[in-house]
Amino acid sequence: MSAYLGLAMSLLVAVAGVAGLYALHRLNAVANNPLISKPFASGWIPEQHALSRYHARYYPVTLIFLAFDVEMLFMYPWAVVVARLGASAVIEMFVFLGVLMAGVLWAWREGAFKWA
Amino acid sequence: MNGSLVQQLPAWGAVAALAVLVLVALSGAAADGLVTARAERRRGGGFAPVAETARLLRQRPRGTVAADTLLRRVGVVGLPVAAALKVAVLPVGAWVVSDLAVGLVWFNTMDVMVWALVWLSGWGPNSVHSLVGGYRFLALALAYELPLMFALTAPAVAAGSLRMADIVAAQDGLWFVVWMPVAFLVFCAAVLAFSLQRPFTAPLSPDIAGGVLAELSGVERLLLLAGRYLLLAAGSGFGVALFLGGGAGPVLPGWAWFLAKTLVLFWLLLTIRRRVPALRPEQLMAPAWVVGLPLILLQVLVVAVAAVAGKG
Amino acid sequence: MGLNGVLARAAVTRCHVFLAEALDGAAPRMAVERELARRGWVEALSPADADILCVCGEVPGGQADAIHRLWDQLPGPRARVSVEQTDDAGARLDGCVAELLDTAGQRAQEAERWVQPDDDDSDAGGMDHSGMDHSQMDHSQMDDGQMDDGQMDHGQMDHGQMDMPMPGGIPLAGEGTDRDGLNLDVLKVPLGPYLPLWPAGLVLHCELQGDVVFGSAIDFPFGAPETGPAPGPDGRASVIHHLDLALRLLRLAGAAASATRTRMIRDSALDGAALDQCRTELQSELARIRKNGLLRRTLRGIGHIPDGSGLPGIEGTDVWDRLVGMFETAAAGTAAATGTTAAAHTTGPRGAGDPARKLPDLVRGQELSVVRLIVASFDLAPAARTVGVTG
The missing domain is CATH 1.10.287 (Helix Hairpins)
Structure with a gap:
């Protein structure tokens, strides 16, 4: 319980520190109200809003990442008990990881990690 | 094991931890200023972080047309806060702010938060340069995050615990860096990456007018710049706790050893990042997945086998 | 003076300066850059980061709209200066310091503006x-x-x-079809004229999908620069020009340490150091760069110009080759001035091939950072001069 108290305190202190900086900024800035500017576009007026459906070309990588990321859910509990469970736990986990890694190699051969 | 290995500090511990973190980060920024000045053959330079802070505190806040101000603010405020929350679970010698049973996972969580925070800082300003910068960070993160996660697993397997204090204690005889060199190197690279230091500066690169930084001014810019140093300092601290024996050392008390090791690792990382050029995310992707990931998996395998053998 | 005065004093020890380089502004820009490095000031990468807007060279009245817009984007405290002569850079920047320190004046100035005005004139x-x-x-x-x-x-x-x-x-944002036939949002983003580390006077109108430039058109809206490297065997000018190109490319590639050393060699050439000494230094820098495997990996294979593309001298080269070429040309320049035979040959015979014309082809389908590296790998000063001359 007190561990979470410490975390909450840390959050509080950090946020308070940031708030203090904001206050200091408010006191010392040459003006307090934000200047509403056009975004920088090499001296032009932007022709349209930048916020748009962005073409993230690494999209295939995100899927592979997701597979491994879900695997991490098992990895942390496994790390705690592997020494107790012995060789079978190691073999099972690394067979699983091996399968995932085979998927990565296949994706690599398909050019998923290359773009542009 | 229980939490008796370290003493949990009372409420003021969080203040002290944050103060130390800021001082360590400041030392790095000042050292960087000095080295930059030396490279340009001018005197001084150590004053640079102070001057920069003064300059930004005086600068008018600035927003952009139809910007997502809330998200931008969440992003820039979040970076230093994430760094502070990381060090909360970090045992400094015999003390810790929060002796969380899953401290290592907490570190990982904060680290993944950085994905969102940097991206939000880039999305918020409604500017092409920032936006491209934000998405570049996601591409970098896809490359470095998995190797980092596995690098974190290796000490956990060896210690049989996710509690930071247990991991430090498990290095009593032998520092983990000795038999987990790959995990240590991968961890250090990932620390540079999540604190947006070279070679992982593509999101802030000059080719997109500073990227995520392009539209930030005043205190928000200060928070993001400081956040990078704070994250690097926090990452160095974890490097010491996970791989370099924490506060272990002769004569001096634990906290002194811990701080000394942290400063050395911190400055070392700062030096490395000065010497390498920036990498484009797409250059990093294939090596990270096809070379880095198998290597770190092998490392975890070695550690797991050793842990099982040691037990049996 | 209160806290604010202290902050102001501390702040002006490290001013950030946004450099807007006019067509013929290379010489004043280099003078300003040298002055910034001497003071430990910083080149701002965007107006949001800048305290000072420094216009290098002369901007004719009709071309000043973009400068006005940039000026409106500086958050303040801000100062604006125009440097036209190489020798008054220091004095002009000192004037800015006084302006920035005048907190009352800055506050009054900021109180009067809130939103960047639209420009409604039909330019x-x-x-x-x-x-x-x-x-x-x-x-x-x-x-x-x-x-x-x-x-x-x-x-x-x-x-x-x-x-x-x-x-x-x-x-x-509007929509467009990408190379795979997907319907995606398209952003029209002009690169230049006032972009840090960008050739003066060049505008590349890009159409971006994500961070990929899938179409672009090139423009020199302000016409062609008059100066650039002198065509004669003026060794020093060639050394300075090519080192300047190289250091821009190095900075874009994120090789800050190399860029700093290259800039110092350029500055010492500007200061009139013996060219023999420059040659030694730049050759040792080139040797260092050649050994930099990561940098090579970043620059190798991008911006490759196929044979038979009508660009004699740089056919078959990529950005890495052209970076090395810049150093080699600079080294040749040092030799030329000391009386040896190698004349300061720039990249290819002038007018015969125009890399600027090839840019839209070269950057198509490239990621933004690669586009920047490709653009910076060319010496567009002579190319811009021959705009309108068929190659």
């Missing part, structure tokens, strides 16, 4: 605008016929063409 920017809307219209009508998937965004977007929701006076 070139405005014309592009309407032209663009047109093409969007066509696109969206086509899409309407083709797909009826009832996407929310989609519906809004099409709507936008009719009654124009323009938050902040700026329209939403």
